[in-house]
Amino acid sequence: MSGAVPVTIIGGYLGAGKTTLVNHLLRHAGGQRLAVLVNEFGELAIDQDLIEAEGDEIISIAGGCICCSFGDDLSGALTDLAALSPPPDHIVIEASGVAIPGSVAASVSLLAGFRPGAIAVLADAETVRDHARDVYLGDTILRQLHDADMVIMTKTDLLDRQAVLQVRDWLGATAGDAEIFEAPHGRLPGDVLLGPGASGCGHGPAHHHDASFESAAIAVDGPVEAHGLAARLADGELGVIRAKGFVEDVCGATRLIQVVGRRFEVLDSPARDRHILVCIGRSGGLRRAELRRLIQTGRTVP
Amino acid sequence: MRNITIFRARSIITMNPARPRASHVAVQDGRILGVGDLSELEPWGNHTLDDSLADKVFMPGFVEGHAHAMEGTLWRHVYCGFFDRTDPDGRRWSGLKTLDAVLDRLKAAEASLSDPDAPLAGFQLDPIYLDNITVTRHDLDLVCATRPVGVLHASGHIMNVNTRALELAGLLRQGVDHPGIELGDDGLSIGVLKSPEVYAPVARHVGFGRSVTDADEQGLRDFARLCVRSGTTTVTDLAARLEDEVVGMMLRVTGEERFPARVVALKFFMGHTPEDLVNRAVELKKLSTDRLRLGRIKVIADGSIQGFSARLRWPGYHNGAPNGLWYIAPAQLAEIYERALARGIAVHTHTNGDQATELVLDTLGPALTKHPVRDHRFTLQHCQLADAAQFRRMKALGMCVNLFANHHFYWGDEHYRLTVGPERAGRMNACRTALDTGVAMAIHSDAPVTPLGPLFTAWCAVNRITASGRVQGESERITVAEALRAITLGAAHTLHLDGEIGSIEVGKRGDFAVLEDDPTEVEPGALKDVGIWGTIQGGRKFAAGDL
Numbered sequence: 001m002s003g004a005v006p007v008t009i010i011g012g013y014l015g016a017g018k019t020t021l022v023n024h025l026l027r028h029a030g031g032q033r034l035a036v037l038v039n040e041f042g043e044l045a046i047d048q049d050l051i052e053a054e055g056d057e058i059i060s061i062a063g064g065c066i067c068c069s070f071g072d073d074l075s076g077a078l079t080d081l082a083a084l085s086p087p088p089d090h091i092v093i094e095a096s097g098v099a100i101p102g103s104v105a106a107s108v109s110l111l112a113g114f115r116p117g118a119i120a121v122l123a124d125a126e127t128v129r130d131h132a133r134d135v136y137l138g139d140t141i142l143r144q145l146h147d148a149d150m151v152i153m154t155k156t157d158l159l160d161r162q163a164v165l166q167v168r169d170w171l172g173a174t175a176g177d178a179e180i181f182e183a184p185h186g187r188l189p190g191d192v193l194l195g196p197g198a199s200g201c202g203h204g205p206a207h208h209h210d211a212s213f214e215s216a217a218i219a220v221d222g223p224v225e226a227h228g229l230a231a232r233l234a235d236g237e238l239g240v241i242r243a244k245g246f247v248e249d250v251c252g253a254t255r256l257i258q259v260v261g262r263r264f265e266v267l268d269s270p271a272r273d274r275h276i277l278v279c280i281g282r283s284g285g286l287r288r289a290e291l292r293r294l295i296q297t298g299r300t301v302p
Numbered sequence: 303m304r305n306i307t308i309f310r311a312r313s314i315i316t317m318n319p320a321r322p323r324a325s326h327v328a329v330q331d332g333r334i335l336g337v338g339d340l341s342e343l344e345p346w347g348n349h350t351l352d353d354s355l356a357d358k359v360f361m362p363g364f365v366e367g368h369a370h371a372m373e374g375t376l377w378r379h380v381y382c383g384f385f386d387r388t389d390p391d392g393r394r395w396s397g398l399k400t401l402d403a404v405l406d407r408l409k410a411a412e413a414s415l416s417d418p419d420a421p422l423a424g425f426q427l428d429p430i431y432l433d434n435i436t437v438t439r440h441d442l443d444l445v446c447a448t449r450p451v452g453v454l455h456a457s458g459h460i461m462n463v464n465t466r467a468l469e470l471a472g473l474l475r476q477g478v479d480h481p482g483i484e485l486g487d488d489g490l491s492i493g494v495l496k497s498p499e500v501y502a503p504v505a506r507h508v509g510f511g512r513s514v515t516d517a518d519e520q521g522l523r524d525f526a527r528l529c530v531r532s533g534t535t536t537v538t539d540l541a542a543r544l545e546d547e548v549v550g551m552m553l554r555v556t557g558e559e560r561f562p563a564r565v566v567a568l569k570f571f572m573g574h575t576p577e578d579l580v581n582r583a584v585e586l587k588k589l590s591t592d593r594l595r596l597g598r599i600k601v602i603a604d605g606s607i608q609g610f611s612a613r614l615r616w617p618g619y620h621n622g623a624p625n626g627l628w629y630i631a632p633a634q635l636a637e638i639y640e641r642a643l644a645r646g647i648a649v650h651t652h653t654n655g656d657q658a659t660e661l662v663l664d665t666l667g668p669a670l671t672k673h674p675v676r677d678h679r680f681t682l683q684h685c686q687l688a689d690a691a692q693f694r695r696m697k698a699l700g701m702c703v704n705l706f707a708n709h710h711f712y713w714g715d716e717h718y719r720l721t722v723g724p725e726r727a728g729r730m731n732a733c734r735t736a737l738d739t740g741v742a743m744a745i746h747s748d749a750p751v752t753p754l755g756p757l758f759t760a761w762c763a764v765n766r767i768t769a770s771g772r773v774q775g776e777s778e779r780i781t782v783a784e785a786l787r788a789i790t791l792g793a794a795h796t797l798h799l800d801g802e803i804g805s806i807e808v809g810k811r812g813d814f815a816v817l818e819d820d821p822t823e824v825e826p827g828a829l830k831d832v833g834i835w836g837t838i839q840g841g842r843k844f845a846a847g848d849l
Contacts (some may be wrong), residue, residue, distance in 0.1 A: 014633050040575050071543075071573025075502045097631035106480045107499040113471030136613075136661050138631050139625055 004115040005082065006042075006265075007091045007108045008194055011101035012122030013131050017154035018094050021122065021186035023047045025066050025092060028190050034065040035081050035088035037074070039096040074104070075111055082113050090117075090194055098140050102147035117268075117284050118242075118260040120193055121148035121175075122186075125156045125167045132174070145171065148178040149261040150193075150241075159183040175260040179241050181212075191214055195258065196244040196278035212243075214283050220295050222273040223248045226255040232294060233257070234264040239268050240283035244276030306330045306349035307341065307841060311552050312822055314360040314400035317790050323723070328359065329812035330557070332592075336808050355843075358821045358835050361786070363813030364756035365534025367704045367793035368683055368746035371517030371565070374525030376425045376750050379509065380411045383426035383451055383674035388531060390524035392849060393432075400828055401435055404741075408445040408453070415449070421509035422446065424453035426750070430716060431479045431769070437462045439493025452508030454503075458751060459609045463493050463508060472503040489565065497536040497609075509584075516543055522555050522565075530844045532755045533815030533834045536794070539567040540650065540683070541600045544586060555592040562837060562844040564593045564813075566797055567802050568600035568650060571630070576637035583647045588809035592840070595797075599642060599649045600683075602629040604658035607686060607721050608713050610654030614687070620723035626655060627780040635666045639680070643673035648798060649680050650704075656687040663695045670699060679742070681796045684709075686730045687722065693732065693739040702796040705731040707745040707763040708752035710775075714768035728775035737784060744793035757821065760785035761830035782826050811839035 010018050022036055022240075023046060036046075046059055046067050048264050053060040059067040066088070070077035074093070081084045081088055091114070095104050105116040121144050133140045145151060164182070171180050181188060188209045189198045191197065196215065226249040241261035245271055255270040257277065277292060307329050314324040318335055318520060319824055328335040328343045331620045336343050342350075374390060379389060381395040382404050388394050398404045404427065422445065442451045442464035450467035454460075468491055470475040482496035490719050495501035511518070517539065529537050539731050542548070545569060556565055561717055569583050579599060587597025604626055605611020609618060611626035630638075635651075642649045653659040666680060681702040682688070688696075689705060696703055710731050717727040729735075736743040745763050747754050763785045768774050780788070794804030803811050818833030837845040 014631050040573050040578070069573050072501065072570075073502070079503075097634070098628040100627065103499070104438055106482075109479055110473060110478065110483070111501060136657065137626075140628060 004113055004126055005088060005091055006117040006195065007078070007093060007106070007114050008117040009093045009095055009101045009104050009119045009121065011095045011099060011104075011119065011147070012097070013124070013128075013141060013144070014110050016122035016124045017186050018122055020154070021183070021188065022092065022094050022150070023050065024186045024188070025175050025190055025193065026050055026061055026067075029063050029065050030088045030190060031063070033086065035064070035091045036094060037070050037077055038067060039080070040071065042067050045110065064151045070257040074107060078108070078114060090252075091112050092194075092209060099135075099145065100140070101225075102143075105147075105161065115265075117195060118149045118193060119147055120150045120152055121145055122152045122154055123167075123171060123298055125148045125153045125159055125164055127172060127254040129167065142174065145178070148175050150179045150181060152186075152188055152221055153180065153182045154186060156182045156186060158173060175213040179261045191215070192242060192280055195242055195260070196280055202249060213280055214286050215278060215280045216278055216286055216288050217278045218292060218295055220245065220247045220277050223250045223252065224295065225250050226257060229294070230257045230259060230264040232261045233279065236262060238279075238287045238291055238294070239281040240279045240291075241282065242280040243277060244277070247275050249279065304347060305656040306335060306346055308343050308349050308351050309360070309814075309838070310340070310351065310356045311360045312357050314806060315806060315820070315822065317787060320806070324806075327806060327812075329693075329838075329841040332842075334806060334808055334810050334812050337806050340777060341684060345804060349741060355816055355835070360806065360818060361533070361815045361816045361821070362657070362790040362813050363803065363837055363839060364533045364789050365536045365744075365793035365799070366529075366534050366542065366754060366756055366789075366797050367538055367744040367798070368540050368706075368716060369537055369580075369749040369754055370541060371522055371525045372522070373750035373754055375517050375521030377524055378520075379454075380408055380422070380424040381426055382407065382424040383456060384428050384431040385691065387426070388528075390617065390849075392528040392531060392846060398430075401432055401437060401689040402745060404437075404453075405441065405445055408451065409440075410439060412446050412449070412451075419449055421452070421467075421507060422448045423451070426456045428456040428461055430713075434493070436494060439468060440492060440496040446520065446545060446592040450507045450509075452472070452504065452510070454510065456751065457606065457608060459497060461495045461505060461530070463495060463501075463504050465493070465509050466505050468493060473504065481645045490504040518550060519551055519555055523561070526561055526565075528749075528754050528849045530837050530849060531834060532757070533837055533847045534563065534754065534756060534795075535813035535815070535837050535839045536799065537754070538564065538797070539565055541570040541602070542567040543571050544582075544596070548788055549586065552594055553591065554808045557591060559617070561593060562839050562842070562843070564595065564811075564839070566598070566600045566799075569596075571599060571601045571638065575723060576634055576641050580641040580645050580647055581604045584641070584645050587647070594821050595799075597647060600647055600839065601637065601638060601649055601651040602634065602653070603635065603661060604628060604653060604655050607654050613634070613657040613661070614655040614722070615657045615660065619721060621720050622836050632661060632665065634671060635661070637664055639669035640672055643669055643675045643678060646675070648678065650683050650796075651785070652683045653688050655682050656689060658694065659685055659688045659692050660732075663692060663699065663701075664774065666699050666701065672768040676700070678794060679798055683746075684748070688731075688732060688741070689725060689729060690735050693735050693741050696741045697739050702742040702744070703736055704744040704746050704761040704793070705733055705736065705763075707731055707746060707759050708747045709735065710711060710766060711762045711769055712752055712758045714774045715770045717773070718768070718774060730775065731763075731783075732775075733780045733788070734778040742792065743788055744796045745788045746793070755830070756789035757829075757832055757834070758830040759822075760789050761826075763788065763792060764826045764829060776783070785829070812838060814838040
């Protein structure tokens with residue numbers, strides 16, 4: 001169901017920068033109603049200047065966003081959020097430092113009205129390898145990285161370039177298919193993390209706020225084989241790290257295509273006036289000409 | 303008048319070595335004025351002599367150091383367990399030995415429901431004892447296909463539900479992809495939901511409350527009635543959320559004139575930062591009354607051994623399952639310990655696997671170096687797999703341990719066969735090692751996981767018999783006297799209450815377990831069968847037969 005609320009999961013051990021990233025997201029929500037679920041409330045969890053009102057379990061944030069804690073009752077907290085009027089457009093779960101993000105995503109997938117979005121795992125470039133060797137934490141850290149669609153390296157500004165590249169190589173070998181980004185201060189664009197359209201720029205022209213990324217909005221005229229197209233977008237060869245769009249399937253139905261790294265999904269959707277696909281890639285990495293050709297010729301399976 | 307009551311007993315086991323036995327105990331204002339023979343107590347002055355219990359044996363009221371008040375709440379559902387068990391009303395429910403018997407009992411309960419849409423829930427199913435059968439939604443559809451039906455397992459980790467329940471939760475659909483949900487040939491869930499995250503969305507449709515671990519008003523009263531039936535006068539509610547309105551309710555209910563137990567409720571750690579958690583515990587402590595003791599913290603470090611979610615050291619699980627899960631980050635555990643030590647708050651930490659125990663020992667050491675608090679009594683709860691070296695470290699750090707003696711009976715065979723193998727299964731819940739090492743020790747039921755019943759718990763620790771009848775880990779057996787101490791003074795010690803309860807001596811609370819026989823005179827194998835008349839709590843008599 002394309003009407004289900006997408007749920008992005010942010011994992012990673014303590015100190016990896018999850019809260020900083022969440023604060024950055026809240027500041028750049030772009031008019032979306034974003035709800036952030038945190039494992040526990042802390043005095044510093046949300047930047048004070050963002051807070052409009054504070055209750056026992058919910059903090060209201062400028063721009064219509066909210067933040068609340070879930071403790072050990074994630075499904076209850078999600079159900080409460082869905083009952084809000086209006087409901088949030090997107091939910092971000094800041095998982096606990098030892099949570100296994102894939103398990104959180106699996107739990108979300110069971111709840112009617114929600115669908116798992118990206119799993120982003122933060123890795124403190126300075127400490128992640130030590131943690132991965134820790135007798136208590138090691139296997140947990142590796143499981144977290146293994147589950148990631150994207151690994152976000154933080155604190156890279158504290159290391160010299162050579163050291164950053166070494167960590168990056170190690171992450172590349174450890175985290176399998178995950179896209180790896182560097183975001184020293186958690187400043188990852190919202191639409192990379194949440195998906196195109198999430199920070200209000202997805203339907204605009206094909207440019208991007210952040211010099212590290214670029215996006216392309218491509219009109220999709222005529223029917224395409226939606227499943228094959230989504231699979232092609234997710235195979236990595238076209239430089240697509242995220243994609244989202246509505247297309248007309250060969251059978252005439254409207255479908256929502258979502259791509260998160262190497263994962264994709266094709267969902268039923270109500271009919272739309274316009275069919276546009278937005279792709280995000282690394283700056284200079286998006287193979288625009290091939291993307292256009294792929295879509296316009298309808299040749300979706302190589 | 304000073305309102306002194308002198309109770310006469312067949313014998314009083316005081317647990318005070320200076321005066322181990324007596325015939326009379328005098329109580330004034332709920333506290334023990336004196337213990338001895340009548341002539342020794344009469345000089346206190348005018349008194350009422352109560353010899354209605356003159357044929358009974360008194361012990362210090364039992365102290366259950368690890369239970370959950372949800373034991374009281376669960377009894378509103380249908381008992382589906384394999385072993386006989388007594389409900390708060392005193393009705394003894396026979397154990398169900400076949401799936402058909404389980405379904406029949408559920409059907410009988412179903413027939414008494416008038417609302418056609420009302421849910422039906424059962425609890426304490428344990429397929430381990432039913433040849434490990436898989437109970438599917440189709441089985442439960444035989445109970446009723448039109449109303450939601452669900453049965454919670456004894457372990458608390460799995461729930462079976464019928465088709466209607468899956469439908470209501472939106473889970474009767476193709477494409478469900480979750481390791482905790484097995485799919486049938488039709489691509490749909492077979493109705494077995496493994497792990498609380500998985501069954502939580504369905505549980506509310508079958509009649510379990512959202513906070514399964516929290517007791518409501520009636521549940522708390524029922525919990526206390528079970529205390530009376532088991533001789534328990536002080537009981538823990540070991541993982542309570544303790545939100546403001548719940549605390550208000552608990553204060554009100556425990557304060558009722560005839561509420562028969564002292565409840566020690568520990569604040570559950572989840573959902574709070576370490577700082578907030580400790581602050582709340584400090585605030586809660588100020589609200590304590592005689593019958594509701596607040597201001598302690600419960601932390602969970604890992605999962606359960608039979609659920610393969612406990613954290614084990616090398617060589618890990620006997621069947622090769624991957625290591626379990628952490629429920630708290632090591633750095634957060636360290637911060638909780640440091641802040642709690644600094645504020646004088648005791649922390650009880652659930653560890654099942656030996657790696658989780660090791661983490662606690664590694665963490666508390668440095669915290670104590672920063673905050674060298676004497677007599678902190680931080681307690682390891684369950685601590686089932688600890689080895690001798692870990693007990694020596696507990697001793698060195700001044701830790702207490704509360705071992706899960708009942709678990710050995712109910713799941714010992716599973717541990718032997720499947721989870722940790724024969725050698726480690728034999729050392730689980732090592733009471734002998736704990737006592738020989740000098741670690742302050744209690745033993746517990748973890749009710750509702752196993753039934754509340756300190757004499758049964760003592761029997762488990764003394765005999766170390768598993769459900770199949772094998773003695774497992776004979777060298778870890780303890781004596782009857784040691785076990786009786788563990789369920790009184792031992793548990794009181796872990797709660798910093800040994801100056802108030804746990805023995806019968808002047809100045810302490812007038813809390814007695816009133817027994818039909820002398821547990822020191824029966825065969826050790828019959829310890830669990832000693833009859834219980836009821837309790838005297840704070841000088842007030844509570845007959846189990848009158849509840």
